[in-house]
Amino acid sequence: MSLRxxxxxxxxxxxxxxxxxxxxxxxVVTIVQPLIWIVFFGSSLSGLPSFFxxxxxxxxxxxxxxxxxxxxxxxxxxxxxxxMSLVQDKRLGYLKRxxxxxxxxxxxxxxxxxxxxxxxxxxxxxxxxxxxLMGAQIAFSAYLFLWVTAVFLVSMxxxxxxxxxxxxxxxxxxxxxxxxLITMPLMFSSTALFPKEFFPWWLKxxxxxxxxxxxxxxxxxxxxxxxxxxxxxxxxxGFAAFFLALGAVVAEYKLTPE
Amino acid sequence: xxxxxxENVTKKFGDFTAVDGLSFHVDEGEIFGLLGPNxxxxxxxxxxxTGLLRPTSGRIEVLxxxxxxxxxxxxxxxxxxxxxxxxxxxLTAMQNLWIQAKLYGVKNWRERAExxxxxxxxxxxxxxxVKGFSTGMRKKLEIAMALxxxxxxxxxDEPTVGLDVVSRKAVWEVITRVNKELKVxxxxxxxxxxxxxxxxxxxxxxxxxxxVVEGTPEELKSRYAYDVIELESAVPLKLxxxxxxxxxxxxxxxxVKDAASVLPSLIMEVGPQNLRKVSVKRASLDSVFIxxxxxxxxxxxxxxxxxxxMILRRARR
Numbered sequence: 001m002s003l004r005x006x007x008x009x010x011x012x013x014x015x016x017x018x019x020x021x022x023x024x025x026x027x028v029v030t031i032v033q034p035l036i037w038i039v040f041f042g043s044s045l046s047g048l049p050s051f052f053x054x055x056x057x058x059x060x061x062x063x064x065x066x067x068x069x070x071x072x073x074x075x076x077x078x079x080x081x082x083x084m085s086l087v088q089d090k091r092l093g094y095l096k097r098x099x100x101x102x103x104x105x106x107x108x109x110x111x112x113x114x115x116x117x118x119x120x121x122x123x124x125x126x127x128x129x130x131x132x133l134m135g136a137q138i139a140f141s142a143y144l145f146l147w148v149t150a151v152f153l154v155s156m157x158x159x160x161x162x163x164x165x166x167x168x169x170x171x172x173x174x175x176x177x178x179x180x181l182i183t184m185p186l187m188f189s190s191t192a193l194f195p196k197e198f199f200p201w202w203l204k205x206x207x208x209x210x211x212x213x214x215x216x217x218x219x220x221x222x223x224x225x226x227x228x229x230x231x232x233x234x235x236x237x238g239f240a241a242f243f244l245a246l247g248a249v250v251a252e253y254k255l256t257p258e
Numbered sequence: 259x260x261x262x263x264x265e266n267v268t269k270k271f272g273d274f275t276a277v278d279g280l281s282f283h284v285d286e287g288e289i290f291g292l293l294g295p296n297x298x299x300x301x302x303x304x305x306x307x308t309g310l311l312r313p314t315s316g317r318i319e320v321l322x323x324x325x326x327x328x329x330x331x332x333x334x335x336x337x338x339x340x341x342x343x344x345x346x347x348x349l350t351a352m353q354n355l356w357i358q359a360k361l362y363g364v365k366n367w368r369e370r371a372e373x374x375x376x377x378x379x380x381x382x383x384x385x386x387x388v389k390g391f392s393t394g395m396r397k398k399l400e401i402a403m404a405l406x407x408x409x410x411x412x413x414x415d416e417p418t419v420g421l422d423v424v425s426r427k428a429v430w431e432v433i434t435r436v437n438k439e440l441k442v443x444x445x446x447x448x449x450x451x452x453x454x455x456x457x458x459x460x461x462x463x464x465x466x467x468x469x470v471v472e473g474t475p476e477e478l479k480s481r482y483a484y485d486v487i488e489l490e491s492a493v494p495l496k497l498x499x500x501x502x503x504x505x506x507x508x509x510x511x512x513x514v515k516d517a518a519s520v521l522p523s524l525i526m527e528v529g530p531q532n533l534r535k536v537s538v539k540r541a542s543l544d545s546v547f548i549x550x551x552x553x554x555x556x557x558x559x560x561x562x563x564x565x566x567x568m569i570l571r572r573a574r575r
Binding site for chain 1: 308309336338348357360
């Protein structure tokens with residue numbers, strides 16, 4: 001990437017990110033939405049007998065189990081913002097303005113994807129603090145930062161997928177539909193909310209190739225035990241790298257201005 | 259060297275031919291008008307010159323550079339003003355200019371941006387959000403953005419569509435000043451004939467993607483501009499020996515060199531009692547278009563209401 005492209009990326013990325021901070025409403029909702037999740041959903045199972053929690057979730061605190069899972073789910077669904085913002089730019093003509101300039105399409109793609117992933121990242125520190133205050137176990141170690149890095153990368157990977165669905169379309173209905181289509185099954189077929197011990201065999205198979213499973217498990221390892229699994233980390237990096245590369249190529253050849 | 263050169267350019271969308279074997283050139287330093295009704299292929303032509311669209315066949319050169327082969331090099335040297343107003347409303351004028359500067363790699367951007375804002379009388383609004391700008395101010399800011407990287411050529415797609423009379427005059431003045439004082443070649447599209455007449459050195463009129471005629475406004479007026487007499491009659495008329503360019507039921511359009519001198523004899527010939535209405539369109543670019551195609555610009559395309567509304571809506575937000 002040339003210095004010139006870096007500059008272009010910086011400007012377009014700045015534009016994506018300021019949108020979040022400019023709107024108090026957006027900022028508040030971005031933070032409150034996952035908080036509601038952990039408060040409501042986290043509390044729903046917290047009263048289970050601790051022997052059950054121990055044997056089923058391997059922790060006596062369901063919140064500790066849920067927190068890394070919910071953060072993973074939430075940050076991949078925030079990636080949808082990459083495609084929403086793309087559709088918005090197509091509809092308002094802004095993408096034409098950028099595509100008339102000497103900016104390569106992959107730079108536009110990277111700005112959107114980075115922007116989407118950054119929105120997801122905003123939630124991480126807030127949720128960790130909130131979870132800690134609510135009694136979740138959090139082991140502060142370097143692994144925590146590595147896990148957050150993984151969340152960011154996977155979020156970029158999903159942003160790339162969402163982006164690709166709108167490369168040639170300006171349909172505002174698509175981002176939401178695609179997000180529901182992708183997020184819901186991924187969430188329930190992963191171990192983000194429940195452990196897989198009691199999944200039927202076919203769901204286990206899906207769960208084993210689901211990046212969300214690896215992201216949630218890696219989070220649990222880092223947060224609850226202060227440990228890490230490099231194989232999972234590398235696999236997640238591979239996932240992100242693959243879809244980033246694919247998205248960049250698709251954008252470069254197929255992106256339409258409107 | 260030609261600023262812009264189009265050779266036999268065709269653009270098809272599936273079965274639909276938007277631009278059909280179009281050839282024209284723009285010389286350096288001139289204001290050139292691409293004139294035609296809506297749907298004539300003006301915007302498609304502009305998009306092909308900017309590299310947003312690839313021509314199906316034919317050749318386009320900007321400052322001697324082939325657009326299809328070296329799109330990025332061409333983009334560096336072109337400025338573009340859209341027909342919609344495209345700005346980021348959430349950002350200030352300066353922030354919009356900053357992004358534009360980064361996209362084009364402008365080094366001393368702050369100084370240039372401030373000069374341009376002063377040139378357009380917007381220096382007092384540089385840190386205001388674009389949200390609150392009037393449509394005229396937005397247009398000026400857009401033109402300032404197009405000029406930021408000192409392009410040799412600016413393409414303006416319907417620069418005054420959706421503007422009121424006062425803002426339109428202001429934008430005309432801006433266009434002339436940009437051309438004269440900043441020495442920028444301008445290619446503009448318009449469906450306002452008076453706009454092309456008062457701004458452009460040369461124009462090409464296109465209809466349904468094809469070139470109808472090309473020349474200076476004066477040339478076209480003296481060669482093709484006839485007065486057009488429009489008759490609405492009570493009974494069908496026989497108009498032998500008159501140059502009838504259009505008839506529809508009881509409506510007739512007749513092309514004459516000088517309406518004032520032939521009108522009395524025309525009325526006598528058809529009989530005043532047979533006429534409901536007589537009107538005369540004096541020679542203008544409008545009548546050039548009518549005498550070449552038989553249709554007025556409105557009839558050929560009409561104002562695209564939907565597009566206009568969209569622009570106005572955006573401008574108000």
